[in-house]
Amino acid sequence: MNAKSHPISSSRDESNAAPAGDDPLDIEAAFRDSHVGGVLESLDRELVGLAPVKSRIRDIAALLLIDKLRRAVGLSSGPPALHMSFTGNPGTGKTTVAMRMAEILHRLGYVRKGHLVAVTRDDLVGQYIGHTAPKTREVLKRAMGGVLFIDEAYYLYRPENERDYGQEAIEMLLQVMENQRDDLVVILAGYKERMETFFRSNPGMSSRIAHHIDFPDYTPEELLAIAGLMLQQMQYRLSAPADQALREYIERRRAQPHFANARSIRNALDRARLRQASRLFERKGGSISRQDLETIDELDIRASRVFGERLAT
Ligand SMILES: Nc1ncnc2c1ncn2[C@@H]1O[C@H](COP(=O)(O)OP(=O)(O)O)[C@@H](O)[C@H]1O
Ligand SMILES: [Mg+2]
Numbered sequence: 001m002n003a004k005s006h007p008i009s010s011s012r013d014e015s016n017a018a019p020a021g022d023d024p025l026d027i028e029a030a031f032r033d034s035h036v037g038g039v040l041e042s043l044d045r046e047l048v049g050l051a052p053v054k055s056r057i058r059d060i061a062a063l064l065l066i067d068k069l070r071r072a073v074g075l076s077s078g079p080p081a082l083h084m085s086f087t088g089n090p091g092t093g094k095t096t097v098a099m100r101m102a103e104i105l106h107r108l109g110y111v112r113k114g115h116l117v118a119v120t121r122d123d124l125v126g127q128y129i130g131h132t133a134p135k136t137r138e139v140l141k142r143a144m145g146g147v148l149f150i151d152e153a154y155y156l157y158r159p160e161n162e163r164d165y166g167q168e169a170i171e172m173l174l175q176v177m178e179n180q181r182d183d184l185v186v187i188l189a190g191y192k193e194r195m196e197t198f199f200r201s202n203p204g205m206s207s208r209i210a211h212h213i214d215f216p217d218y219t220p221e222e223l224l225a226i227a228g229l230m231l232q233q234m235q236y237r238l239s240a241p242a243d244q245a246l247r248e249y250i251e252r253r254r255a256q257p258h259f260a261n262a263r264s265i266r267n268a269l270d271r272a273r274l275r276q277a278s279r280l281f282e283r284k285g286g287s288i289s290r291q292d293l294e295t296i297d298e299l300d301i302r303a304s305r306v307f308g309e310r311l312a313t
Pocket of ligand 1: 089092229266
């Protein structure tokens with residue numbers, strides 16, 4: 001193998017006579033050329049917390065980059081296994097990170113297009129005999145060249161129902177996950193325990209998943225930081241008393257049913273914006289300053305039901 005067959009080391013001086021096959025590759029240049037650093041940086045910057053998730057994503061990016069360099073010098077190990085499972089409670093960032101993953105896979109050349117197709121059981125499984133195969137086939141076709149994200153994937157498997165059509169979809173997925181793994185990456189997402197049960201009953205699926213990534217719940221401090229980031233992006237700010245109210249809101253909301261981590265924060269902020277708008281609207285007469293328009297006040301937060309209700313028992 002000579003230097004000419006190293007497409008990745010294009011920036012190197014190829015006339016520089018190094019022994020064939022021992023030509024050092026420039027890993028930094030390869031990293032730069034892939035533009036994957038930008039995705040990793042924005043992942044760091046735009047997502048609060050998630051340290052273990054970020055480090056797993058970084059590891060996978062490193063694996064792909066090294067695999068690419070290995071292939072460039074003729075070291076073959078077959079395409080790396082890339083199907084993944086993302087487990088965690090609602091609102092912990094699974095869908096958001098899956099979209100970033102799709103971008104990384106695309107930039108490193110592991111998928112052609114890098115788009116994400118997000119589906120649930122209903123998109124794959126039909127109600128009647130003969131309806132499942134065409135539905136699943138259509139979804140697979142749309143996802144080819146990108147990432148297929150299956151939310152609450154365990155609903156595909158319903159052992160209590162002997163003739164459940166979900167099994168048909170699972171079998172088609174298994175086949176594509178094996179035979180077209182160079183053109184489609186599947187990410188299964190959902191609650192951790194349910195996913196573990198699903199994998200125990202579906203060893204074929206389990207054996208095709210190379211990376212299991214767990215998304216922890218956010219701490220109150222992280223939720224507050226997430227709120228700060230969201231407000232900044234929406235160009236709002238909290239008055240000092242509103243900031244204190246939000247801290248209390250988070251404490252209370254976390255203890256209540258249907259708490260969904262960052263999603264609950266986003267919803268709370270959306271409702272606070274509604275209240276701010278009505279408050280300003282009702283203040284008829286007089287003018288509204290820029291500061292009024294951008295400020296969420298204490299009452300915009302404290303008017304939430306979360307402050308009125310007793311904790312559910
Ligand atoms: N670590 C985080 N930092 C900032 N925003 C986040 C973070 N995790 C989630 N979000 C936001 O919370 C919302 C829900 O996240 P999502 O990825 O849909 O969660 P999941 O798929 O786990 O239910 C989205 O608006 C997302 O942008
Ligand atoms: Mg999601």
